[in-house]
Structures are given as structure tokens and as C-alpha cells.
Amino acid sequence: MIGLALKMLFGDTAKYVMLVAGLFFATFLIVQQASVFCGLMLWTTATLRNVAAPIFVVEERVEQINETNPMRDTDVDRVRSVSSVRWAMPLYSGIQRVRLSDGSFKTVQLVGIDAASLAGAPGRMVEGRLEDLRLPNTVVIDQLATTRLASNPKDPSTKIKIGDRFEINDVEARVVGICEAMRSFTGGPYVWTTYERALQYTPPSRKMLSAVIAAPVKGMSVEQAAADIERTTELRAYVNHNFGKDTKDFNTSTVWWYIRNTGIPISFGTTVVIGFIVGVAIACQTFYSFVLDNLKHLGALKAMGMSNVRLSMMLLFQAFTIGIIGFGLGLLATSGFAMGALKNGQPPFFMPWQIPVFAFVAVQLICMLAALLGIIRLSLYEPAMVFRA
Amino acid sequence: MIFISKLVRYGSIAAAIVGFYAIFMISRTQAERQLPTSSDPPIIPPQKPYVEAVAATGILEALSENVAIGMPSPGLVSSILVKVNDLVKKDQPLLTLDNRDLLAEQLSTRAQHEIARAQIAVSEAQLAKLNSQLSRLGAVADSRAVSLDDLENRKQDVAISQAQLISAKAQLAATESSLKRIDLLIDRLTVRAPRDGSIIQVDVRSGEYAANTPKNPAMILGDIDKLQVRADIDEQNASRIRPGQAAHGYLKGDPTVTFPLEFIRVEPYVIPKTSLTGSSTERVDTRVLQVIYSLTRPSDPPLYVGQQVDVFIEAPDHHPKP
Numbered sequence: 001m002i003g004l005a006l007k008m009l010f011g012d013t014a015k016y017v018m019l020v021a022g023l024f025f026a027t028f029l030i031v032q033q034a035s036v037f038c039g040l041m042l043w044t045t046a047t048l049r050n051v052a053a054p055i056f057v058v059e060e061r062v063e064q065i066n067e068t069n070p071m072r073d074t075d076v077d078r079v080r081s082v083s084s085v086r087w088a089m090p091l092y093s094g095i096q097r098v099r100l101s102d103g104s105f106k107t108v109q110l111v112g113i114d115a116a117s118l119a120g121a122p123g124r125m126v127e128g129r130l131e132d133l134r135l136p137n138t139v140v141i142d143q144l145a146t147t148r149l150a151s152n153p154k155d156p157s158t159k160i161k162i163g164d165r166f167e168i169n170d171v172e173a174r175v176v177g178i179c180e181a182m183r184s185f186t187g188g189p190y191v192w193t194t195y196e197r198a199l200q201y202t203p204p205s206r207k208m209l210s211a212v213i214a215a216p217v218k219g220m221s222v223e224q225a226a227a228d229i230e231r232t233t234e235l236r237a238y239v240n241h242n243f244g245k246d247t248k249d250f251n252t253s254t255v256w257w258y259i260r261n262t263g264i265p266i267s268f269g270t271t272v273v274i275g276f277i278v279g280v281a282i283a284c285q286t287f288y289s290f291v292l293d294n295l296k297h298l299g300a301l302k303a304m305g306m307s308n309v310r311l312s313m314m315l316l317f318q319a320f321t322i323g324i325i326g327f328g329l330g331l332l333a334t335s336g337f338a339m340g341a342l343k344n345g346q347p348p349f350f351m352p353w354q355i356p357v358f359a360f361v362a363v364q365l366i367c368m369l370a371a372l373l374g375i376i377r378l379s380l381y382e383p384a385m386v387f388r389a
Numbered sequence: 390m391i392f393i394s395k396l397v398r399y400g401s402i403a404a405a406i407v408g409f410y411a412i413f414m415i416s417r418t419q420a421e422r423q424l425p426t427s428s429d430p431p432i433i434p435p436q437k438p439y440v441e442a443v444a445a446t447g448i449l450e451a452l453s454e455n456v457a458i459g460m461p462s463p464g465l466v467s468s469i470l471v472k473v474n475d476l477v478k479k480d481q482p483l484l485t486l487d488n489r490d491l492l493a494e495q496l497s498t499r500a501q502h503e504i505a506r507a508q509i510a511v512s513e514a515q516l517a518k519l520n521s522q523l524s525r526l527g528a529v530a531d532s533r534a535v536s537l538d539d540l541e542n543r544k545q546d547v548a549i550s551q552a553q554l555i556s557a558k559a560q561l562a563a564t565e566s567s568l569k570r571i572d573l574l575i576d577r578l579t580v581r582a583p584r585d586g587s588i589i590q591v592d593v594r595s596g597e598y599a600a601n602t603p604k605n606p607a608m609i610l611g612d613i614d615k616l617q618v619r620a621d622i623d624e625q626n627a628s629r630i631r632p633g634q635a636a637h638g639y640l641k642g643d644p645t646v647t648f649p650l651e652f653i654r655v656e657p658y659v660i661p662k663t664s665l666t667g668s669s670t671e672r673v674d675t676r677v678l679q680v681i682y683s684l685t686r687p688s689d690p691p692l693y694v695g696q697q698v699d700v701f702i703e704a705p706d707h708h709p710k711p
Binding site: 010013016017020049050052072073074075076077078080081082083085086087088089114115116117118119120121123124130131180181182215217232233241324325326327328329330331332333334335336338339342349350351353356 | 393394397398401402404405406407408409411412414415416418419422423424425426428429430431432433434435436437440441442443444445446621622623625626629641642643644662675677706
């Protein structure tokens with residue numbers, strides 16, 4: 001019976017191609033758009049990934065990492081005074097302008113970390129030594145900066161190397177290291193320097209401390225320590241794990257801020273829904289006409305005594321097969337897109353395992369819907385009609 | 390035609406299988422690209438020595454507090470008599486200021502002095518002359534030979550001359566005290582150590598203009614055998630501080646250097662926080678309680694006056710437990 005079903009399915013190549021194409025587009029639109037959306041949302045939390053600290057203490061009403069309200073320098077000592085805190089260090093994070101040797105301007109994400117402990121330093125160095133950050137007027141840049149800050153980004157020979165200089169707000173910055181970092185939402189590369197120097201690079205304002213990063217004492221959970229910090233200092237303490245259900249997680253809080261306050265989810269969400277609708281429209285229509293075309297054969301089978309249930313199973317199996325193949329092709333196209341995106345770091349792409357699973361369910365839903373239409377048509381078909389014609 | 394439909398059929402199935410494989414590989418690459426999550430900083434920050442502690446930022450000072458040497462008056466520095474690290478005794482000269490204006494004045498006053506002295510001689514001679522004239526008149530036995538008026542005039546002249554002599558002597562005394570005054574003023578331009586100690590900083594060289602602004606003193610004198618730490622505690626934590634609480638200091642920049650601190654006193658006056666972090670433009674609206682601790686210098690590594698210290702003070706947490 002399976003063989004028969006497949007033979008029937010592959011019999012009409014044009015219809016088969018049409019069916020697969022519909023599901024292919026649906027899969028591609030859903031998976032690719034959802035992944036780009038997730039990638040974009042992940043970019044908003046780039047500072048939290050690049051400054052890997054378990055706890056971020058920020059001003060009371062701060063909701064997301066890219067928009068912090070500065071605190072006083074003594075707040076570091078206040079956080080440090082909380083019993084559950086093993087260490088606490090100052091952090092500066094802000095967008096600053098860099099002037100290149102040819103006079104052009106670029107924005108960068110400037111991160112200032114404690115010079116002694118280097119807490120908040122990049123996780124993976126590609127070149128250079130992190131300790132050199134203690135030398136005067138030095139910065140560590142990420143890989144994106146090597147091309148972004150180059151005088152001609154297309155020409156590899158002008159790439160920024162260790163020892164090159166540029167200006168941040170008219171103050172000299174000498175590159176002593178290159179590191180790996182996640183891209184920021186604003187697109188500017190990350191530049192690390194010490195906290196004190198970050199204050200010199202930044203135009204003075206009344207308060208400059210963006211956040212305090214901290215870690216809990218051994219044997220205490222991060223959440224417990226964060227709660228203790230909030231209780232004693234009345235500042236906001238976020239944990240830094242991953243996006244999830246926990247609203248005390250800075251990643252979650254930041255992503256939700258963007259979902260609530262920007263049009264990004266609506267725009268991507270619309271595309272995903274359109275993908276689903278396109279899939280439904282093409283697949284249902286084609287499958288229905290496919291069933292109509294084969295109605296004679298199906299009717300003959302029915303007349304030969306095949307039960308409605310078995311025939312329905314056959315149609316469902318056909319729909320399922322089409323779903324798998326269309327889904328696979330959609331994944332192939334998405335992989336192609338993803339490979340390019342991961343290679344260039346642009347456009348954003350992040351695919352958690354939930355996306356393909358959800359897309360698979362959606363595609364199969366489309367197929368089952370299409371099969372259902374066929375089944376209804378078939379069950380209304382009298383076997384006697386085969387002989388009447 | 391059959392070939393094409395076969396190609397489409399098997400091709401699509403093969404492509405679908407490749408698609409599943411590719412997406413699996415993509416999610417693996419993606420996982421590898423993930424940056425390592427939160428870890429300890431490259432250099433482990435100092436461990437808290439106490440379970441419940443107030444953290445503060447401190448600065449190392451000489452035990453008897455640093456003396457910013459003041460200038461008696463602004464002026465050119467003519468010579469520096471000590472070097473950094475020199476041990477000095479009380480009243481030892483540290484530097485001299487340019488005193489040529491006073492020397493010039495001294496010269497003219499000396500001349501005045503000589504004139505005053507000569508004036509006395511003149512007055513004395515005058516007095517002697519008038520005295521002898523008077524005595525000669527008085528020696529005339531015949532009273533008719535001398536008019537009474539004449540005699541009276543001579544007497545008056547002698548009295549005037551005596552007064553002139555006194556005046557000339559006073560003039561001499563005045564120039565003498567004026568000379569002494571100039572000597573004192575010259576001596577004042579030699580700046581002396583107000584007490585025993587060592588020179589911690591010299592921020593002036595001979596030929597420079599030394600102003601008497603308290604912000605940037607020309608020299609700092611202190612006792613660097615014993616140091617003290619001035620710890621700034623945020624006013625919000627000030628209520629946790631009691632006299633006599635144990636404390637530990639960590640050298641900023643090298644958490645391995647740690648030293649116990651001995652309580653000296655709590656400064657009774659809460660002051661606006663001064664910036665220790667290097668940003669001179671920081672404006673603050675917080676005040677800090679200062680607590681003073683003493684420490685003996687560890688032999689190794691050397692500690693320097695003015696270094697920043699992270700201080701942890703053992704202080705119970707008053708905040709209610711949940």
C-alpha cells in the first residue's frame with residue numbers, strides 16, 4: 001500500500017514539484033525569519049555575553065543592558081559590602097565615537113573594566129595579551145573592529161593590527177589585543193579598556209558607573225546573591241544566564257524590553273505567519289487537485305473494497321512524505337543562508353532547537369490540513385461513480 | 390521525460406536528507422561559536438576576610454598625616470636643600486626663596502645706619518661747640534660785657550643741640566631695628582622642617598615660582614616608617630561602623646598583598662567624597678565617613694604613600710534577613 005501511495009504521489013511530477021515548493025517556501029520563511037529574529041534579539045544582549053559576569057547590578061529602574069542609568073562610584077563598595085558577594089567590580093559600557101587616521105568617524109561599544117582583576121574581560125583572545133590593557137592608552141578590540149575601523153574595510157592589508165592607533169573622543173587609543181566578541185545590536189564593534197581610562201575617553205557627566213558586576217560567594221546560588229544585593233542596596237541585581245522565563249535574568253529582561261518597545265517582533269512575526277499561510281494555500285490547493293486527479297484510481301480502490309480508513313491512511317502518508325521532503329529542502333536553503341550569515345557575522349542568525357521543531361510541526365500541520373481536505377472529498381466519493389463515467 | 394521525473398523525485402529526496410544534515414551541522418557550529426559563559430576574572434579579586442564586611446576604598450598616608458609644606462610668601466625658589474626620601478630634623482632648612490629684594494633693602498638700610506651714626510657725631514660735635522661757647526660766655530666775670538639775651542640764646546642752643554643728639558641716637562636705633570627686621574625677613578624666606586620626618590614629595594625646583602596654594606604643595610613631609618590607611622565608607626554603610634572593628638587591607642592592583650589593619654579612630658566629620666579614581670571631573674553628591682587604620686610596612690613588597698587600598702571592615706549586617 002505504501003508503494004502504491006508513493007507511486008501515486010510521484011506519478012505527476014508537476015504537481016509533486018508544486019507541493020514540495022509550497023512547503024519548501026513555508027519552511028524556509030518560518031525557520032529563516034524566526035532565526036534572524038532570534039539572532040537580532042541575541043544581539044541586543046551582546047554586552048551580557050561579552051562581559052561574562054554572573055550578576056549585573058544596575059540602577060533600580062534599569063530594564064535592559066543597552067540603556068543603563070549611571071550610578072555613583074561608591075556603589076561598587078556598597079555591593080561589595082553585601083555578605084553574599086564574593087567580588088564586585090565597576091563596569092562602564094557605552095557607545096562612543098572613534099576617529100580613524102583618515103578622519104572618518106565610526107561608533108564603537110566601549111567597555112571599561114576593572115584594571116586590577118580584569119573582571120569583565122573578553123572570554124577568548126585571538127591575538128595579544130589581556131594584561132597589556134594596563135599599559136597607558138591601550139584598548140583591546142574585537143575581530144569586527146579590525147575591519148570596521150580599517151581605512152578601507154575591503155582591503156585586508158589595511159586591517160587594524162596590534163600596535164595601531166586611533167582616537168576615541170580625541171584621546172589616543174593603542175590596540176594591544178584582538179578578541180572574539182558577539183556583535184552588538186547597534187552594529188558597533190566592542191572595544192575594551194580599563195574603567196579609569198573609559199572615563200577619560202568619555203565626555204564627563206555627573207555619574208559614570210554603568211553597572212557593577214559581581215559574583216556570589218562559594219556555595220550560594222546566583223539568584224540568592226542577587227536577591228541579597230537588591231535587599232541591602234536597593235539597586236537592581238540581575239543574573240546573567242540565558243534568555244528564559246526568569247524575569248530576574250538580564251537577558252530575558254533585555255529581550256522583552258525590545259519586544260515590547262520596538263516593531264521588530266511584529267515585522268518578523270508577520271513574515272512567519274505569511275510563510276505559514278502561503279504554505280497552507282499552496283499545499284492545500286495542490287494536494288486537493290492532486291486528490292481530484294487521482295480520484296478515479298482512489299475510487300477504483302474503494303470499489304475494490306478498500307476501506308475509507310485505509311485510503312485515508314494512504315493520503316495521510318502521502319502528505320507526511322511531502323511534508324518531510326519540503327521541510328528538508330527548506331532546511332537546506334536555511335542552512336545555505338545560515339552558512340553565509342555565520343561566516344560574515346551578518347545578518348544576525350541564531351537558531352535555537354525549538355525553531356526547526358516548531359517549523360516541523362507547522363509544516364506537518366499544513367500537510368495534515370491538506371490531507372484532510374482530500375479525505376473529505378474522497379469519503380464523499382461513491383465507488384459506483386468510477387463505472388458511471 | 391521519465392528521466393527528468395526520476396531526477397526530480399530522487400533529487401528532491403536526497404536534497405531533503407542533505408538539508409536535515411546541514412541544519413544539524415549549522416546548529417553545531419553555532420554552539421561552538423557561543424562565547425564561554427560567566428567565569429572568574431583572569432585575576433581572582435581579593436577574597437573577603439570576613440563573612441559580614443563593609444567594603445571601602447582607602448588611601449595610604451604617612452602615620453602622622455602628611456604635611457604639605459607651606460611657603461611664607463609666594464616667590465622664586467633659589468635653592469632646594471633636600472631631596473626626596475631625605476630624613477630631616479625639626480627646623481632643618483628645606484628650601485630658600487629668592488631674597489635679593491630684601492638684601493637690597495638691607496644695603497640701603499645699612500647706609501642709613503652709617504648716616505645715622507655720622508649724624509650722632511655731627512650732633513655731638515655741635516653740642517660740644519655750643520657747650521664751649523656757653524661756658525666761655527659764662528666764664529666772663531663782668532656781667533655787663535655779656536647781654537642776658539645772648540647768654541639765654543646760647544643756653545637754648547645747647548638744649549636744642551642736646552635734643553638733636555637724642556634724636557640722632559633714636560635714628561640710629563631705628564635703623565638698627567630696621568636691619569634686624571630685614572634679617573628676620575630674610576631668615577623667613579628659608580623654609581624649615583616643622584618637625585622630624587622624611588621628604589615624600591618635592592614638586593618644585595630651584596628657579597620655579599612657589600605659590601602658597603594648599604592644593605599643590607611644593608613639598609610633602611611625612612613619617613613613612615609607619616603608614617595609615619584612610620578608608621572612605623559610603624554614608625549608607627556608615628551606620629554599620631563601630632570603633633575598634635577589625636579590618637584587612639588589599640593593595641589595589643595586587644590582591645595577593647594583604648595586611649591586617651589596626652584601628653586608630655573614626656573621623657567625626659563626614660565629608661563629601663573626594664575622587665580617588667582618577668577622574669578629576671567627577672561630581673559627587675555622596676558623603677563618606679572616614680576611618681583611620683594604622684599598619685606597619687610589610688618588608689616586601691614595598692608600600693608607598695598615596696597608593697589605593699581596598700579595605701574590608703568586619704561589621705555585622707543590620708539588614709533584616711528575609
